[in-house]
Structures are given as C-alpha cells and as structure tokens.
Amino acid sequence: MAVGVLGDRRKFSCLARCFALALLGCAVFSGPLKAQDDGHTVSIEQAITWALLDNPSVENAELDVDKAGHAIDEVWADYFPEMKVVVSARRNLTEQKYTFDQGVFGSFAATGPIPANDVTIKTNEDWTGVVQLSVVQPITGIFKVELEVDHMTLAQMIAAENLRMTLQDTVKQVKQQYYQIVASQADLSNAGESIAFYEALEREMANKVEEQTALTYELLEVQARLAQARQEALTDRNTIASQKEQLNNLMGRDPMEPFQVAGALNPAALLVDSETAREIALDRRPEMREALLRVDLAENNVDIAEFDYIPDAGAVFSYTRANHNLIPDTEMYVGLQLSWEFFDWGGRYANVQAQEVGVSQARNDVHATRSQVVSEVNAALRNIEDAQAAVGVAGLSQQASQEKLRVTMNRFEEGAALLSDVLDAESELSQANDDAVKAALAVLGYQADLARAMGEE
Numbered sequence: 001m002a003v004g005v006l007g008d009r010r011k012f013s014c015l016a017r018c019f020a021l022a023l024l025g026c027a028v029f030s031g032p033l034k035a036q037d038d039g040h041t042v043s044i045e046q047a048i049t050w051a052l053l054d055n056p057s058v059e060n061a062e063l064d065v066d067k068a069g070h071a072i073d074e075v076w077a078d079y080f081p082e083m084k085v086v087v088s089a090r091r092n093l094t095e096q097k098y099t100f101d102q103g104v105f106g107s108f109a110a111t112g113p114i115p116a117n118d119v120t121i122k123t124n125e126d127w128t129g130v131v132q133l134s135v136v137q138p139i140t141g142i143f144k145v146e147l148e149v150d151h152m153t154l155a156q157m158i159a160a161e162n163l164r165m166t167l168q169d170t171v172k173q174v175k176q177q178y179y180q181i182v183a184s185q186a187d188l189s190n191a192g193e194s195i196a197f198y199e200a201l202e203r204e205m206a207n208k209v210e211e212q213t214a215l216t217y218e219l220l221e222v223q224a225r226l227a228q229a230r231q232e233a234l235t236d237r238n239t240i241a242s243q244k245e246q247l248n249n250l251m252g253r254d255p256m257e258p259f260q261v262a263g264a265l266n267p268a269a270l271l272v273d274s275e276t277a278r279e280i281a282l283d284r285r286p287e288m289r290e291a292l293l294r295v296d297l298a299e300n301n302v303d304i305a306e307f308d309y310i311p312d313a314g315a316v317f318s319y320t321r322a323n324h325n326l327i328p329d330t331e332m333y334v335g336l337q338l339s340w341e342f343f344d345w346g347g348r349y350a351n352v353q354a355q356e357v358g359v360s361q362a363r364n365d366v367h368a369t370r371s372q373v374v375s376e377v378n379a380a381l382r383n384i385e386d387a388q389a390a391v392g393v394a395g396l397s398q399q400a401s402q403e404k405l406r407v408t409m410n411r412f413e414e415g416a417a418l419l420s421d422v423l424d425a426e427s428e429l430s431q432a433n434d435d436a437v438k439a440a441l442a443v444l445g446y447q448a449d450l451a452r453a454m455g456e457e
Contacts, residue, residue: 042259044178047251051174052167054252061166068156075152079145081137088130097122130322139313147304154297164286168452175448177247181240181261183441188236190433191229198226218419265440274381277454281377284455291369298362301355308348311340380450387442394436401429
C-alpha cells in the first residue's frame with residue numbers, strides 16, 4: 001500500500017522547490033535578496049532564484065501537489081469505519097394503535113388470562129423523536145481503498161513532475177528574457193557608437209560646408225543618418241524597458257521595479273556530446289517520468305475496475321431509540337452485511353476492457369515521449385552548432401567592416417573617397433554589429449533550449 005508519503009505530504013511541494021533550487025545552484029549567491037530602488041544589478045542566478053520562489057505559475061504547480069496530497073487524505077479516510085448519527089422528529093398524521101384482547105396470550109390457572117383485560121397501545125399524538133446511530137466497518141472495501149490510495153499517490157507524483165516541468169520552463173524563460181535584455185543593451189551600445197560617429201562626421205561636414213568644400217545636401221544626409229541613429233537608440237531603450245517589465249513579471253515582482261543586468265553576450269562552449277545529452281534527457285526529463293507514471297496509473301485503474309467483481313462486505317453496529325410508547329422503543333444490534341450485484345449486463349467487463357485499452361495508450365505515450373525528447377535534444381544541438389558557426393562569421397564580418405570604415409575614413413580625409421563611401425561603410429559596420437549580437441543571442445537561446453531539453457535543474 002503506497003501510503004508512506006502521507007505524513008510528508010504537507011512538505012512535498014516545499015521540498016520539491018528547495019531540491020530544484022539546490023540543483024540549479026541558485027540557492028546561494030552574492031547580493032541582496034531584493035533589488036533596491038536605485039536599480040542594483042541583478043545577476044541571472046538571482047533572477048532565476050526569485051522566479052522559482054515567487055513566480056505565480058510555479059506557486060500554482062506547488063499548490064497542485066498540495067491539493068493532490070489532500071485528495072490522498074480524503075480517500076484514506078474511507079479505510080476507517082463509517083459512523084453516522086441521524087436525529088429526526090416526526091408527527092403522525094394518522095393514528096396508529098395496537099389492541100391485545102383479553103387472554104390472547106393464553107389463560108393459566110396461576111395467573112388467569114394474559115392479558116387480564118383488553119389492552120390498547122397507540123402512538124403519541126405529539127411529536128416523536130428518533131435517534132439512530134450506526135457504525136459500519138468495511139471489510140472487503142479496505143482493499144479497494146488501498147488501491148485508490150495508490151491511485152491518488154501516483155496522481156500526486158504526476159503533479160510533482162508537472163511542478164518540475166514548470167520549474168524548468170520558468171528557468172528557460174528567465175534565461176531567454178535575461179539574454180534578450182543583454183542583447184538589447186548591446187544594440188543600444190552599438191547605436192551609441194553610431195551616434196558618436198555621426199556627430200563627429202556632422203561637425204566635420206558643417207565645417208566643410210562653411211568652407212564651401214562640401215555641399216549642403218551632404219551635411220543634410222549626415223544629419224538624417226544621425227537622426228535615424230538616435231531614433232534607433234530610443235527604440236532600443238523602450239525595448240529594454242518592456243523586456244525588464246516582462247522579466248520582473250517572471251520573477252513575481254512589481255513590473256516597474258528598476259534593476260540592471262550583468263554580463264555580456266559571450267556564449268560558453270558546449271561541453272556535452274550528443275549521446276550523453278540524449279541519455280541525460282531520457283533520465284531527467286519530467287515528461288518521461290510522467291509518461292512512465294501514467295502507465296502505472298493506467299494499470300492501477302485496471303485493478304480498481306476488476307475489484308468491482310468482489311462483493312462489498314462489512315461489519316455493522318446499529319442503535320435506535322425513539323420516545324414513543326410502542327413496543328419496543330429501543331433497538332440495538334451487531335451483524336455482517338453483504339452486497340453484491342451479481343449480474344450487471346456486462347458493464348464491469350466493459351469497464352475493465354476500457355481500462356486495459358488505457359494501459360496500451362499509456363505505453364504508446366511512453367514511446368512517443370521518448371522520441372520527442374530525443375528529437376528536441378538533437379534539434380537543440382544542431383541549432384547550437386549552426387548558431388556558433390554564425391557567431392564566427394559575424395565576428396569576421398565585424399572585423400572586416402571596422403577595418404573598411406577605418407580605411408575609408410582615412411581616404412575621405414585625404415579626399416580620395418566620397419562621403420557616400422563613408423556612409424556605406426558605416427552602415428555595413430552597423431549591420432555587422434547587429435548580426436554579431438543576433439548570432440550570440442541565438443547561441444545563448446539555443447543553449448537554454450538544450451538545458452530544458454536535457455531536463456537540467
């Protein structure tokens with residue numbers, strides 16, 4: 001009988017979360033437990049920890065585990081005797097009486113007729129109170145209760161795996177949102193460099209126009225580029241503000257609470273091979289564990305359905321007392337009762353067959369889940385490989401664009417290059433910087449996908 005978890009049920013969800021925090025390595029970190037109003041830096045470890053502690057989805061998943069524990073207690077209560085008291089008050093609308101004629105029970109020399117005279121006993125004309133007390137202890141039913149407790153325990157274990165899934169999904173969401181903010185800040189920094197470049201170029205072109213060595217439209221073109229760079233910086237700042245609000249929501253905090261992020265877009269090298277990643281995923285993924293638990297649950301449903309063939313037997317104690325003058329006014333007895341629906345037109349058989357079909361479906365789901373887990377790991381590994389290659393390409397493009405802009409500026413200052421060449425070179429560098437940020441962000445995002453696909457906690 002799987003009832004060992006009952007005593008620890010109220011601690012189940014708390015322990016599950018603490019266990020996840022310990023595995024994540026986020027329970028201990030440097031820094032305060034709450035960001036200050038001046039916008040102190042929040043590390044990614046702190047963001048994950050706060051999300052696991054205060055995210056509403058995580059809290060609801062924990063409550064589901066706790067609710068499943070209460071359901072176990074509810075089923076377990078049926079193991080004990082059913083004690084019922086019924087108190088009623090009633091008034092007869094028709095007279096009820098019993099008449100015993102003289103000598104109806106015989107006439108004896110020593111006593112004479114019994115009864116000696118006609119005797120009439122009738123019900124009270126007033127209200128009559130009746131108290132009924134019954135205690136029924138199931139006998140065969142306790143075995144069904146054990147099966148049902150096993151069923152609810154499996155349901156609680158499934159809820160615990162759903163909690164693990166929610167924890168892992170939350171970690172992935174926090175990582176990706178955090179990286180998005182870091183990437184947007186990198187875009188803002190690149191926009192700042194473009195602004196500084198165009199401001200310097202604007203001053204130079206203004207001097208050239210004043211010296212009549214450049215045309216006015218060239219200055220206007222530079223100013224247009226400068227205005228566009230400033231508009232892009234504004235967009236980046238607004239994007240960062242929205243992303244921080246979303247991260248605050250994930251962390252269960254006030255969306256407007258200020259904070260800063262730490263770190264740069266420097267993806268670490270992948271330290272796991274594909275075969276190891278698949279093995280870890282199949283062992284750790286809560287989806288796999290849930291699928292296996294659902295097989296056990298389906299088999300338990302078959303056992304419960306087959307138990308319906310067994311008659312219900314129980315021990316009974318009953319006590320009844322009424323304040324009337326009928327005989328007797330008190331009844332008390334003990335006994336055994338048996339209830340069995342011996343023919344149900346094939347209903348029980350059909351139910352057993354349906355539950356056995358559910359077992360086959362659950363086993364099919366195990367195979368499907370295993371395939372899905374392997375596919376997700378493989379896809380994440382391929383995406384990381386492609387994104388890492390893109391990082392290398394973007395890095396080379398950045399270096400080439402930086403050098404091209406430097407050479408073009410030198411030639412422009414010597415009068416050997418046109419302003420359009422400079423603007424084209426700067427646009428290429430800006431695009432290369434954007435591509436580098438996107439490539440690094442893609443690697444970090446796919447690494448978060450891989451961590452979730454492997455069931456890391």
